[in-house]
Amino acid sequence: MNQVEINSRIAAAKIAVMAETELMHREFGHAKPVIKHDGTKVTPVDIAISQHIQDAITKQFPEDQFFSEELAPTALPVPVTARFCWVLDPIDGTNNYANGIIYCAISLALLEDGVPVYGLVYDMARRILIHGGTGRGVWNGDERAKARAELPDRHSLIGFHSPVEKIYADEGKKLIENFKIRGLGSSTLHLTYAAIGLLDGVVDHNNKVWDIAAACAICTEAGVEVHYLENAPFPMKEFTLNAKRVQYAAGSTAVVAKLRQVLGR
Template sequence: MDDAAMRRMTAALLAIREQVDYFHQHFGRAETLWKHDGTRVTPADLAVSEAIFAALRKRFPEDQFFSEESDPEAPPTPVTARFAWMLDPIDGTNNFAIGIPFCSISLALLDRGVPVCGFLYDFGLRALFHGGPAIGLFRDGQPIEREEHPRGAEKILALHAPIGERYLPVVSRLISGYKLRAWGAGSLHLAYVAFGKIDAAVDLTVKAWDIVAAWAFCQTTGVRVEFLDGSPFPLKAFDVHMQPTRYVAAPPEEFAALEPELHELRQL
């Protein structure tokens, strides 16, 4: 990362830290609102999005800023600036609103559409992670490596639910060798594979803003993320109504056993 990217990394860490107290104060207490697509949003989602982008826009007005909570009436926006930001101000809003501690602030810096540094505040761990291929992975400012946990037959896979009926036969075979977890936060599912806390993740309905930070972490720790419909990165345009993407993620050595089901999923 060059000096311009490093300045942005430093500013992003500060902008997220400045929202942590607010995040905690409204956890389990936020009013529920409903968006155009029927999904839950809270005033905290909107406030965190506005505050983080206000701090970054003040420093870097030439950048582009894309949030899950962007104006739903806005047309798709081409990525034209060298640097852009993609934010999910509260991933796991359902959990956040009702007081379940699997939720996060997920932000990434994109350089020409490619996520080069991810930032993730994990509410459950009370930890701020950041990292990218050029700098490594950090937890609360301290460098970390991908964890290695000998599990034997106790391998863990995170699965986002619900799963469409057409996928059930294939997914049932794909997950048969794993213990399952479903935390309700796409950012954490993929990040925990990157961190080595779990062994794999499958999501067939995720949006790019959910996983953009964790994708950068995966590029850092060597986890393979296989997008079944082509990678959303480099991002060419941002649309708050963008289609979901489908992926399977695991360390490279896990993929040999998954390939038959991956081939079938690509056809669905």
């Protein structure tokens, strides 16, 4: 029964996410952002996609909890009480989206008992749905995908965002000195690209659970290790906009070991 319940949710999630792609592409580079209380940006498209996907999911699965960065009714923590819950980032990479930079994604995760079991990421740049989860494989569109198996070296491609806090600037310098860096402006895509073999690994200091929940489910199935440097977010016990930022190094076991060596932690 468990597999049937998860399969029905995956099918509904695919339809709900893909239904929003026309709106996402139509308003790309045109949607006007505003600054939220936390200093991040949001556009009317973020809010519309959130509402549409929430409506579609909760109509079919009213017993599930649904969490979105853009629709949280309060900044207070909401306990996770349902067996199944959903975590949505309607547009990861809103800065890119508003400025007409193509690296953006819709990120929708299905969690069971607070642990991501399936992730769906619509990659706007490549116009493709990346999805996968425990025992169900990893899919790059209609094709099976897998993570890179190469040992780390100075040519390894590492996704990295400039850290928000200056105390991590030295770690950024170390990464730049040891690897080839790619900064796409989307934490979701960085981690998902590691899962499907486009990047060797990722280091990030500046995430919330909605940025990575879907990608983490895909990474688990792909054999990509996500080593939390601070504030492991799963199993998720509560959803709050004020959660501490998640820091991690991700990649194959060998890549994570090398990243941790370079970072010194």
